[in-house]
Amino acid sequence: MNITLASSLGNIGQPLAQQLQEQGHDLTIISHSPARASQIEDLGATPMIGSLQDVDFLVSAFAKAESVFLMCPPDYQQPDIREYYRKTAAVYAKAIELTAVKRVVLLSSFGAHLSYGTGPILGSYFTEQIISAIPNIELTILRPTYFYYNLMHNIDMIKYTGKIMANYGSKSFPLVSPRDIATVASQELVKEQSSIFKYIASSHHTGKEIAATLGAAIGKPDLKWEIIDDAAVKKGMIDNGIPESIAQLYTEMYQSLENGRLNQDYDNHKPKQLGKVGLADFAKDFAMAYNK
Secondary structure: OEEEEOOOOOOOHHHHHHHHHHOOOEEEEEEOOHHHHHHHHHOOOEEEEOOOOOHHHHHHHHOOOOEEEEOOOOOOOOOOHHHHHHHHHHHHHHHHHOOOOOEEEEEOOOOOOOOOOOHHHHHHHHHHHHHHOOOOOEEEEEEEOEEHHHHHHHHHHHHHHOEEEEOOOOOOEEEEOHHHHHHHHHHHHOOOOOOOEEEEOOEEEOHHHHHHHHHHHOOOOOOEEEEOOHHHHHHHHHHOOOOHHHHHHHHHHHHHHHOOOOOHHHHHOOOOOOOOOOHHHHHHHHHHHHOO
């Protein structure tokens, strides 16, 4: 099967490409980086190096595809990250309409059912609306939950304060591994059709449980997860060099995780089966990064 991945070889793209290649599919992998070309070729795939904002480039990348995997790679240099998502989705949509692609699998996010109050995830809401409007395609939207690797952002905080401080985590919430996302994506890409929305999660934990597991892995068994208010979270990000506009978006997103809005639709449509990568598995990677 001819499949095009607009995922380069990142945390999701790498395991996704490997799984599909092992299944014998003909892969084309899009990347903006010329340095990725040789790595893509080493996987036995065809590299397409170019911009996701270039319709003609995407048309050429999708030309032979029977199935495509779409995602909007995060770009924190964008002055308006939500508008960046909207523009990228519009280019994807145009390119698909100009080709014969029938099967589309879109990486979105939990919380993308909400049209306000979700910070940067609002970009995924815009993306879903745009891609869903493409005529004559079989679409599946993947909505993964909180990525384990987002916890990596707490490493410096742990080293300097001895604890994790956040405005969420008092209640259990769903987390996911990119490897489990890749597994679901690889399954969906080779189906002719599927349910339009699929949630993906690997485990559910409170902040206290996360701190205990990560603390044990890094030799800090007394590591605490402390709930602080929104203003303190926003100030902490700004003090660490994050632009105020971005800090506000992420504070809002985590606030919606704490008050339950972000995962309310997930709670009503939980996956029948969780992924295979548990928090303890991720903790090994966390410890390696922590001890560098």
